[in-house]
Amino acid sequence: MSVESKAWWQRPLRVIQPNLQVRDTDLIDPEQLAAQMKSMGANTIVFNVGGIYAWYPTKVPYHTVNEHLPASFDLLQAVIEECHKQDIRFIARLDFSKTEDSAYLSRPEWFARQLNGEPLVIGANRPGNWSLLMSTCINSAYRNEAVAIPVLEEILRGYDVDGIFFNAPGYVACHCEGCRRKYRSVYGRELPLDIKEFAADWASTCMRDNMDNLYTFIKQTRPEVPMILYYNLYKDNLFDRAQTTDMLCTEPQDILSLGHRHIPEFWKPALSIKLGRSLPERPAPFGIVHSSPGMDWRHTGLPPAEYRFWLSQIPAHGGSIWHSLTGIPETITDKRILDIVSEFNRNAAKVENYMEDAQTVAQVALMWTADPTAEGWADGLIARQILFDVLLLDQAKLERLQQYKALVIPEGMNYTEEFLAAITSYVHAGGQILVEGSIPERMELQSLLGISKDQYSSEYLMASYLRFEGDRNPLQKGLEQTELIAHRGRVIYTRPANTETQILATLVPPFSPMESVGAPPERASLAVSHTDIPLALRAASGEGHALYFPFSLSHLINEFKLDEHYQLLANAIDLALGEEKLLETTHYQGLQVTAFEKGTDMLVHLVNGAGRRPLSTELPLYDIQVKLRLNGRSVKTVRQLIGGEPLAYSVRQGMLHVEVPELQIWECLLIETGES
Known part of the structure; x- marks a missing residue:
């Protein structure tokens, strides 16, 4: 258009x-x-x-x-x-959604009812001279x-x-008669x-x-x-919302007032925008960012470093920014908010025309199930700077899947007949799937994963390990100095269906019950150091492959945040992408990376969330190496859209090499290319 x-x-x-x-x-x-x-x-x-x-x-x-x-x-x-x-x-x-109680006195049939028939009153104990607000029935x-x-x-x-x-x-x-x-x-x-x-x-x-x-x-x-209507990362039916509106908005609040143990995940704005962008041929979704650290603290602002990080994720993942401020400039008591919004909008304006109609170039798709398993994979993919999109079950058609080199399927996925047929065709045509955890006992799925038809679920295992098997194991990259990494949770006991299925990791069962893991150390040796119980199996099917983890890698990431679990996830993605991986960057904890294509140009966003959250200060990242596969294109210029500076670059063996000397919060690299 x-x-x-x-x-x-x-x-x-x-x-x-x-x-x-x-x-x-x-x-x-x-x-x-x-x-x-x-x-x-x-x-x-x-x-x-x-x-x-x-x-x-x-x-x-x-x-x-x-x-x-x-x-x-x-x-x-x-x-x-x-x-x-x-x-x-x-x-x-x-x-x-609500109105003053005066309407209730004349039209009580308009109001939401509790099970006991009482209306829902909002803020009945609010101090001050206010009338009551009451929830209306939808x-x-x-x-x-x-x-x-x-x-x-x-x-x-x-x-x-x-x-x-x-x-x-x-x-x-609501339990009213109308409902x-x-x-x-x-x-x-x-x-x-x-x-x-x-x-x-x-x-x-x-x-x-x-x-x-x-x-x-x-x-x-x-x-x-x-x-304009809301959509929600977890609760709403995105397709229902899209059918009844022109534009979509989402509200990934950074609610710090919940307390540090409940701090929102660092990827919440990123993933919210990714979900909205999964609907093709629609305007970029709005990301609404409240300036406050919670509605109970709505008259003050987020810590500036945290605020900038949260805001930057919206345009960097392809959304339009929507600032939500408490009051007008005269009534905003935290004047830092005004400076941050002004500065951010200046930066967004430098990028927006280049991003208009730009398309994601992610090579990985994550099936979004709106549960902790999908969250764990999203956490790992973002934390390891892996380009990915999210898809919902109804979007997982073969023609859509073929846009991606690899598909991640979290535990708990609903394997409908249509979805199973789509991923089977996808793999046979050369696609790569990564599957974890308990799966339905379906012969077609078991055949695709290269496992036997008999499956048994273990008890919840403690004090257990994953052992890498074989020399030059691709899942052990970066972990060559250890044979074992920590494991905890349930395992699906299964076997390879034939000798063609490759076993890349096995289970080391618990060496002790939890009450005796630490004492005495003289008895801490492994009772069984090797088994043939698989924890990672890879099977070829047609032109593609399936990698199956018969345990929940997402649970380990969610629960423990250990680097070796993130590394295992990254290695699994690298194995799926092979030599065709589009983008690599220096790995920094807290760095988010996205990439888009517009015409012959490429755009690479870098967002810095390094540090303990909520971020109290900006910790610059230095010397970020960016490597981009050019796929036959030549490079004309590379420059920073926000910083405004050109960047030196080199091209070696079809890969663009660029170094970003310093990243404060957000930068967007414009890579202008043409045909070689």
Whole structure:
């Protein structure tokens, strides 16, 4: 699609959302606010418009007006006009998930109900002179024809908004009569008393139906106005969300207020954007980053080094940044936030035109199962600077899989008939699969993995080891000085189906129960130092191979974070990619690497998250070696888009060699190439 034919929302965007506080309404100067957003690098603003409070003189019954609005002029109209003067697009933020308790007194049927029939009250114990907020039912008229649609009509017909965003649009567990009737209609049975027993797609179905209703109205009223919806790395049906909206956003919060033991994983923004990009031919997903270390601490900012690292992952993995700030610049008490957002947007602007329509060049795909096993593989792939995309089960068709050299299948994967047929054809055509853990007893799968049909699950093994087998074992690269690496967990006891299946690692069973592993040391020798129980098997099938770990490597990574487990994962990927590996970099703990292609140019992003999190200071990385396979192309120039400096390079045996002398937080290398 040419630039000229694109809608504004299909171009690169830098969004700032000042989360507005009603009591600060009289501090909003529309002209000044637009100028501030412009100076901070925004080309789009998300502004409160309706739902919980109307930020304009609404005529819709039960739509609570912000009582602090100025009487002398229409604040919403003025803000929109001033933003447009500054070439800033205006997205209207709406939130129909809750409303003031006054509506409940007249329309109690609109509200979500607990099992005992009581409504869901939000912030009942909140200090201060506030009315109560109550959760509305997603299937009620409030979120549809009674309030939401009339509000949309007022906004779309009365104001020149450029887009619509629904905050908190999701399903809240509800036992009201409306939900009971709908559940019976959809599933032919009663709504369970226990919310854990609700149908797996119930929440997504309710949200899809509600959003489809609102989306249809928007398009009938002003078809040029895009709608934006959330997707979630874990809970939502991504395909449902995509079918009922124009643009997608995700919110990988860095919630430090949960405490250090619960600190979000360093890859959360990266993986969230990868999931959104798995849908082809859609605008880059938004990554919403809150400036605060938690909603309970929303009036202060993240540590600057941590904040910059979190922000940088969004564009480096192919997303558009969406800053979420508590208040307007006058009310933001942590002024560091303003400087960081401004600096970051300047850097993002240097990169965005090169990244527009750029395509990932990952050679590895990870089946995303939204559980700890997939998390472990994602952790290892990112930590070891391996280029990868994520795929969902419904995306794992042969034509899609053939874009990748290797496919990682975590334990717990749903091996449907369609998926099994796809990966079988993929391997036969030359693909490489990596499979771990317990698998279904399916003859086709066992044959593909080169293992016997009989499988037995062990008890949870402690004090056990993985032993590398054979000379020059590719899985032992970088670990040549040790025969053993730590193992813990369950093992699937299996055997090679024939002599063609190669055994690369075996199990050393526990040498002691846990209560006696340390004393006395005189009895700490291995009871059995060698077995023929496989822990890594590799089998050829057609033109490709399957590598099977009959244990959970992802569990070891999640639980222990030992370097040898990361090295084993990296070696397994190297074995799958062989001599065709596209990109290699110096390994630094905390370094993230992504690569994209646009026309004949290549873009390599480097993001530095080195140090103990939450990052309190920036620890520069020095002398990062980048090696890129050129595949017959010649190099014209290599330069840093953010730093602005050209880089010296050399080409040896078809590989580009570049050294990045210093990396603070984020850099993007532009590699301009042509045909040799």
